Amino acid sequence: MELKVIDDKGQNAATVAASDALFGREYNESLVHQIVVAYHANGRRGTRAQKGRSDVKHSGKKPWRQKGTGRARAGDSGSPLWRGGGRIFPNLPDENFSHKVNRKMYRAGMCSILSQLAREDRLKVVESLSIDAPKTKLLVEKLKQMGMSDALLITDSLDHNLHLSSRNLHNVMVVDVDHADPVSLIKFRNVILTKKAVAKFEELLK
DSSP states (O other): OEEEEEOTTSOEEEEEEOOHHHHSOOOOHHHHHHHHHHHHHHTOOOOOOOOBTTTSOOOOSOSSOSSSSSSOOOSOTTOTTSTTOOBSSOOOTTOOOOOOOOHHHHHHHHHHHHHHHHHTTOEEEESOOOOSSSOHHHHHHHHHHTTOSSEEEEESSOOHHHHHHHTTOTTEEEEEGGGOOHHHHHHSSEEEEEHHHHHHHHHHOO
16 A cells, blocks of 8 residues: 655655554554553552551450350451451552553554644655754654644654654653553654655565
8 A cells, every 4th residue: 555755844755655463454443442441540650559358567466255245247347348458459569461462463453543744634754854953843844834732753773853843742742662562652643654664564574
């Protein structure tokens, strides 16, 4: 298939040949949902912790005798049934939240996202992408000339000036092909790839 190449002013300048397997795949919503959920889960840290029955501060003395009081049996005040008692199944810091996604599934999901972006005309290709100095103003002006304010910029290798210039912009992100992820591809309104990035995607996701 052919992808449109835009110039510095956002106008269609030419086309570039691209793989149908990468940019012409049918959209698989369930697969995309699965890899997005897995991406979020695998980035989650187990920082929460709750106290179990053995962790709470309480007396080990039996509150009252077993029989004859008319009340329910009680062994100690650390029971999960009592206020201030420990949790029955407490959350632990070493809890594992990760989801396993096969490599083939992940690649198919990424191809599905890229294909859908191309169909919705949210995927743009440029010959190259660079600025003269690491200044946010220069990057904003460049994107403004292209008619964009919200964009994910993907290059074949990370450009130092682009990366530094984008750090103060909440609606612009610069990554290389190796660090492109499904969440970012879906999040941004426009995705801009360089020609070399397209070739590298085809090599990695084939």
